[in-house]
Amino acid sequence: MSLTPAASELVEAVLAFIGQDGCSDAEFDALALRLFAFQHANNEAFRRFCQRRGATPRTVKSWREIPAVPISAFKEVTLSSLPAAQAQRVFMTSGTTRKEVKGRHYHPSIAVYDRSMTKNFGARFMAGAERLPMAILFPGEQDLPNSSLAHYLALAVAHCGSEDSHVFVTPEGMDSAGLRAWLRARAAEGRPCAVLGASYAFVHLVDELRRAGESFHLPAGSRILDTGGYKGQARELPLEDFYVGLQDAFGVPRERCINMYGMTELSTQLYDDGNVLVPSVKSGPHWIRSRLLDPLTGREVAQGQRGVLAHCDLGNFNSVTTILTEDVGVGVATGGVLLLGRAEGAEAKGCSLAVEEFLRANAP
Structure with missing residues (x-):
């Protein structure tokens, strides 16, 4: 506009x-x-x-x-x-409490949201790291154009991801076979990488890896970002169990397992500095x-x-x-x-x- x-x-x-x-x-x-x-x-x-x-x-x-x-x-x-x-963009809430009614956040200039996200993300999650291969455990913007989280993750890849970053979730589900192959490739080549997504997606992935008897030891410098919340799409885990599961599945130390606190109604996110102790300070x-x-x-x-x-x-x-x-x-x-x-x-x-x-x- x-x-x-x-x-x-x-x-x-x-x-x-x-x-x-x-x-x-x-x-x-x-x-x-x-x-x-x-x-x-x-x-x-x-x-x-x-x-x-x-x-x-x-x-x-x-x-x-x-x-x-x-x-x-x-x-x-x-x-x-x-x-x-x-408005240039309208972000809508997921409607988990009243599914028929969604909150709407109108952005006449998406440049403000984008500047807020990228500067803060670079400082708190990337923490000086160069571009990393990123695996995204959430649908892309083309599938969820009114999702603030889809836009947030697209910005993460655009500004901080390398060319071999990939979205592994669609509205139909997770491409777990493709994701596991991607993780094996990153571990084999020794390149640090990042896995980012909604907490419930990590629960499903960790459960699947356990059933398959598979785990990874991602290269030093790798990191994980979870966005909190389950929204009824996975069993809820105590925080301690959740982060133990991430460390066991990916071999990423808990100080590099970062939780982002954000919401559709805000334009800025809060972060912790890792989850060695839970709950963590945001x-x-x-x-x-x-x-x-x-x-x-x-x-x-x-x-x-x-x-x-x-x-x-x-x-x-x-x-x-x-x-x-x-x-x-x-x-x-x-x-x-x-x-x-x-x-x-x-x-x-x-x-x-x-x-x-x-x-x-x-x-x-």
Whole structure:
């Protein structure tokens, strides 16, 4: 789509901010408040929610004060500051809880998502490595054009993969024979490689390798990226069992088994630094900040206490920067968040009440 002059300036500012090596608290606040003013003025559903909270560009003075929109709101209303019909890309959620209703995230300029992904991925997963042969355990973009994960993995191959990278999953299933031959070839030639995909795909693959009595010792420097979640497509494993299985199947040390935490409703991902100990601490780049909230009160919890994660992602220039998830975690003194799983009990009730408040604000 053709961006308005104001939106074009904002996109350039976000791209420049992502391109920096870091930022001060004041710099983060300045861009967060600029984005808040833009979204408050142009995103009707968000503005109604803010009005209910008494939050305006005059009263909000910090990124911490921007109202956090419940993640389920992406399924209920159109959260877009620019015309949704003209978006370059629309990513949709998988619809695992309400299969008939999918959340939609509109990207008028996919360049922002792409810059966010590639810079962060290069720093956290590649960690200085040159291009690697990549095996992708997830369908490609041609099969899932509305999947943010398919686009994410396509970017990984385009920017960091070598020519012998390959997608081994289609909507019909995994080409396990082809994948196993690919892994044998990488092990035989001694070239480091990477295997990336959804966690449930790794469960199926590891089970199959065990049944076949086959395992690999991939060359030093090889690494694995799993994206978490099972979405009902595989048996769920305790984290310890999952990462023991990866190490046994591929011969990749657990410090090089990286978990990516992301979601359709965000434009930025969080990573850990390996899974020697689980659960692992996740952290993001300088253009996303997270806080832990009591969903019943909306207030931040004290350091070391459980809370529901809220992210302020400056890559979300068009939708809403600040999202209340349904994930529970604990902040750690060194920075980052220890993820503990999905909200349950009182925390889940608090998330539901936040959704009800948003819907009341947008009732006809």
